[in-house]
Amino acid sequence: MRDMLEKIKRRSTFIDKVNPITKISTGLLMFILVVLMHDPNQLFYLSVLMMAVLIILSGVRLKYLAIVLMLFLVFGAFSAMYMVLYGAGATTLFRFGLIHITEESLVRGVHVMMRGLTLSFFGSLVIFTTRLTDVFYSLMIQLGLKPKFAYSFMAAIRMVPIIAGEYMMLRQTRKVRKPLIHKRHVSGLKGFITTVITLLSQSIRRAYRLGVAMEAKQFDDGPRSYYYETRFTPYDILFLVMMLVIVFTSFVTGSTFSLIGVTDAR
Template identity: 45%
Template sequence: MLTNWKKYSTFIDDVNILTKLILGIALFFYAIFIHQFDFMLYLTIIMFLYLIIMSGVRWLPLLIVIVITLFFGLTSSLFMIFYGEGSETIFKFGIIHITEESFLRGIHVTMRTLVISFYGMVIPFTSQIIYVFYSFMQHLKVKPKIAYAFMASIRMIPLMFSSFMQLRQALKMRYAVIDKSNRKGLKWIHHLLIPTLSQSIRKSHRLAVAMEAKGFTNGKRTFYYKVPFTKNDLYFILMTIALVAVAYLLNIYLPITHISDIR
């Protein structure tokens, strides 16, 4: 599905998935210790531009993903905004008490979430599932039996969705001759859920038997796909460091709010 969203490719598509994951985790822990409001603000803007330019995704699906991310980013900070502490009151009604300090802290938490989300969304947009598990097997020494099982299970998700849609269409035809009392509420859910689960279990069992017969064990294997570390990994590391460095320099030389510590 993600490949259908792609409009163009960048060098990040050729970066090893392990490099992307390690840098994403490193950025997550680094962002936790950023307490300068302007630094986080600039970093959010830069990561937003990074997502738009480097993901290579079409505008409509990218816009949908960004809107969803903004929604969850804002909702994650509402508790801190509504029930925070501070001396400069902006709004107060009942137990809701919004202060200038709590509002800024909430926005800071939102921006922290957006930074990680914008940077992290580029990873699935620029990675292929098959290379993820091959990289794990070749560099992290994940057992082939486990890696191929996960790879096969992910490949089965579209099949499950297709079976669900076919069952739904079939039920529409059957319901034309069935009394309404037998196709409402929990009965409708049972008519969809139980056949879908039973089909998935049968397909999973057949797949497991086929993999066992084909020799998908934990023994040593030769790989058709090689997933090495290349110069693109180095470029990606340098680019990530440069993005953070630019945000830090803008925070120093072009501050917006002049808030040095948001804690």
């Protein structure tokens, strides 16, 4: 995971040094804020500013960033579709059978899409600037998460590539034995269950073995010292101030320079 992150990183920024707890709590606050925002103008500026922060401060190569942004926009557009096509409203723009596009539903659809985008931009900023190990160490040290949960998560995440590899192997085996096995074991419901069972049973076996070994090595609860130390630093304050400024700016610009006349998407 870390290698992959280093491959796409161009430079490191101060956000790398912010404590993961700060970033995750800010993420939860952002979620609440975005759900409570009903003015599409303000939300538009917030999403644009978050995109700018992602581009400038994530430190990821622009090539990868472009792909990520494209995906977000495409998925966002898809998720806005049902509201645009079926939402209720008074001013009709287009009507075809069950599809009924109104001005209100269009605004609302775009609003829901911008909500998703704002959260996605912030979310990928966190992902691109945080090492997974630090998240769990920080949860243990700063928030007192029980070590058995933290170490289980860290160990399990290392198994994901093995699971993926196993799946690829399974696919290749099936390709080789295609003439010998019945088609229903490969595709459809039966095929799905067969695949899941193979992956699950192997993973449970591996997890059990690893679990016994880790319990023997006392990766359990109890007083312990930590290999990595995480702490709160002035960078956390800087990060919080930056987020406050962004939110404040979007509120002010949203109410001063309105792009559309609608101030409430409801």
